[in-house]
Amino acid sequence: MLEARALSIGYGARLVASGIDLALARGEVLCLLGPNGAGKTTLFKTLLGLIPARGGEVRLGGQAIDTLTRTEMARAMAYVPQAQAMEFAYTVLDLVLMGRTAHLGPFAAPRAVDRERARAALADLGILALADSDANRISGGQRQLCLVARALAQDAPLLVMDEPTASLDLGNRLLVLERVRALREQGYGVVFSTHDPDQAHELATRVAVIADGRLAAYGSPGETLTGEMLSSVYGVAVMVERTPSGRAVVVSSPRR
Amino acid sequence: MNTDRTPRVALVAAALVVILAGAMLIAAMLGPYPATPGEALSAILRIGGPPHGPIDTILFQIRLPRVLAALAVGAALAAAGASYQTLFRNPLVSPDILGVSAGAGFGAVLGILLSLPVLGIQALGFATGLATVFVVYGLARALRSQNEILVLVLAGIVVGALAGAGISLVKVLADPYNQLPAITFWLLGSLSGIKPSDVQIVVPLVIVGLVPLVALRWRIGVMSLGDDEAKALGVNVRLVRGVVIVAATLITATAVSVSGVIGWIGLVVPHMARLLVGPRYDRVLPVSLLMGGAFLVLIDTVARTAARIEIPLGLLTAILGAPVFVWLLARGRRMWS
Numbered sequence: 001m002l003e004a005r006a007l008s009i010g011y012g013a014r015l016v017a018s019g020i021d022l023a024l025a026r027g028e029v030l031c032l033l034g035p036n037g038a039g040k041t042t043l044f045k046t047l048l049g050l051i052p053a054r055g056g057e058v059r060l061g062g063q064a065i066d067t068l069t070r071t072e073m074a075r076a077m078a079y080v081p082q083a084q085a086m087e088f089a090y091t092v093l094d095l096v097l098m099g100r101t102a103h104l105g106p107f108a109a110p111r112a113v114d115r116e117r118a119r120a121a122l123a124d125l126g127i128l129a130l131a132d133s134d135a136n137r138i139s140g141g142q143r144q145l146c147l148v149a150r151a152l153a154q155d156a157p158l159l160v161m162d163e164p165t166a167s168l169d170l171g172n173r174l175l176v177l178e179r180v181r182a183l184r185e186q187g188y189g190v191v192f193s194t195h196d197p198d199q200a201h202e203l204a205t206r207v208a209v210i211a212d213g214r215l216a217a218y219g220s221p222g223e224t225l226t227g228e229m230l231s232s233v234y235g236v237a238v239m240v241e242r243t244p245s246g247r248a249v250v251v252s253s254p255r256r
Numbered sequence: 257m258n259t260d261r262t263p264r265v266a267l268v269a270a271a272l273v274v275i276l277a278g279a280m281l282i283a284a285m286l287g288p289y290p291a292t293p294g295e296a297l298s299a300i301l302r303i304g305g306p307p308h309g310p311i312d313t314i315l316f317q318i319r320l321p322r323v324l325a326a327l328a329v330g331a332a333l334a335a336a337g338a339s340y341q342t343l344f345r346n347p348l349v350s351p352d353i354l355g356v357s358a359g360a361g362f363g364a365v366l367g368i369l370l371s372l373p374v375l376g377i378q379a380l381g382f383a384t385g386l387a388t389v390f391v392v393y394g395l396a397r398a399l400r401s402q403n404e405i406l407v408l409v410l411a412g413i414v415v416g417a418l419a420g421a422g423i424s425l426v427k428v429l430a431d432p433y434n435q436l437p438a439i440t441f442w443l444l445g446s447l448s449g450i451k452p453s454d455v456q457i458v459v460p461l462v463i464v465g466l467v468p469l470v471a472l473r474w475r476i477g478v479m480s481l482g483d484d485e486a487k488a489l490g491v492n493v494r495l496v497r498g499v500v501i502v503a504a505t506l507i508t509a510t511a512v513s514v515s516g517v518i519g520w521i522g523l524v525v526p527h528m529a530r531l532l533v534g535p536r537y538d539r540v541l542p543v544s545l546l547m548g549g550a551f552l553v554l555i556d557t558v559a560r561t562a563a564r565i566e567i568p569l570g571l572l573t574a575i576l577g578a579p580v581f582v583w584l585l586a587r588g589r590r591m592w593s
Contacts, residue, residue: 045484048487048488049487050488064445070491070492070494079489081488082482088480088535090536098478098489101489102489104474107472108474109474109538160488204333
């Protein structure tokens with residue numbers, strides 16, 4: 001269980017947003033939306049304990065995160081960053097193996113059992129065949145899945161994903177979203193940020209919208225992601241329509 | 257590249273152990289008074305004990321200490337280079353990136369200027385090398401930037417340049433007939449003055465510096481993903497970084513204070529190690545140690561036997577290192593692209 005209470009976030013002296021109350025439990029998908037620069041990444045970094053909260057607190061499993069060690073946090077919560085090329089050409093398996101770090105003694109290196117866990121995580125996501133490939137030479141979607149596999153190998157019940165579908169083509173985007181849905185069904189708690197409200201409609205059990213230095217909306221996708229709210233947050237006229245199959249999609253409003 | 261590198265690592269390590277042993281044997285045999293393989297091997301196995309004849313005396317007093325020093329210095333520089341490259345996520349950094357070499361160089365040439373005994377020169381070089389890194393680290397922390405590594409490296413360049421200016425000043429002040437040649441030769445790198453007592457200081461200090469690097473090998477490798485990812489994976493980034501910087505600086509300063517400035521090893525050897533066993537630090541470190549040690553043992557043997565005068569080591573490593581590095585750049589671009 002991950003909770004933010006009256007959280008203020010920011011870098012150094014700059015306050016980005018405040019008054020944020022959120023909660024995420026296992027089996028839930030919390031989707032974070034907001035315009036560029038609203039503070040989605042700052043919020044993630046604060047939730048992960050990578051930068052200190054400017055006010056309020058983040059609690060993980062009932063404990064304030066600043067009382068936890070890195071190892072304790074890593075066993076409870078895994079981070080899936082946006083996939084980028086790395087300086088060193090690790091194999092996919094070695095990269096996923098790094099997810100085992102929090103389960104190793106301080107002076108230990110991974111053993112056979114850790115390699116098995118890493119391979120199982122890759123198999124879970126359907127990319128075991130890539131295990132010995134250079135992680136810098138696979139497609140963007142595969143690399144993103146590889147980072148998800150690393151988070152699974154971490155054996156943490158909560159996953160924090162920073163724009164997992166950004167810069168992916170249609171096929172890879174759908175692939176990643178399908179995996180997120182499967183993870184939810186397996187009982188993981190997932191918080192992910194996106195620029196696409198349709199993804200939130202489709203996947204999220206809860207939605208948080210950050211805009212203008214505050215939590216602009218928080219609740220179920222249906223009640224949060226209204227045309228009115230999206231129009232005001234993004235500054236463009238949009239409306240939410242239902243497709244014949246019943247899915248909600250965001251479209252631009254006809255000009256009046 | 258589809259390869260499981262695990263069996264290959266063992267093979268590479270075993271081959272390097274054989275090469276290193278062979279290099280040490282050859283180094284022990286060659287010199288103004290050549291030894292047979294049997295004499296050299298028997299002396300290596302009995303080192304520290306009483307000498308059995310004149311060839312033993314030469315080997316114990318002169319040649320083997322020098323071989324051991326070359327082994328320690330080469331291994332130290334390669335290990336420090338591998339550590340800094342992983343820590344700073346940059347394959348182009350070398351052990352002197354934080355100004356260690358320039359700092360230690362300044363102390364040592366100052367020692368020569370002040371006509372200190374050899375041990376004094378080494379101690380002063382070691383002290384200023386360490387002091388330089390503390391100044392660099394303190395400066396980087398005082399500047400408090402978001403990008404800690406960039407500031408650290410820039411501070412290293414600035415302080416290193418300042419130490420370089422200090423070296424120039426010492427050269428200007430030095431007696432041009434006596435001290436200046438000694439300073440120049442020292443700055444080019446040499447193991448010609450090594451005594452058994454030096455080895456007794458250098459080897460333990462290098463080992464002390466290597467212990468935390470070996471112990472934390474996995475976490476140091478994870479640091480190559482960047483601070484945020486390493487923290488989220490459970491690494492105490494600040495602690496591990498501090499340990500790596502202190503340990504790698506200790507072994508670099510130790511090496512520089514006895515051998516002078518020997519470039520290229522810390523840059524090129526880790527690259528070759530990555531080419532052989534991939535980028536994992538827990539594999540690159542042992543391979544770099546063996547390779548750096550064997551390389552400098554061989555280079556130093558060439559330096560003292562190839563010509564009638566001693567060839568400076570820095571000269572030989574540059575002549576070899578520069579083309580090898582260009583070749584690595586051309587061939588191994590994928591290692592970091």
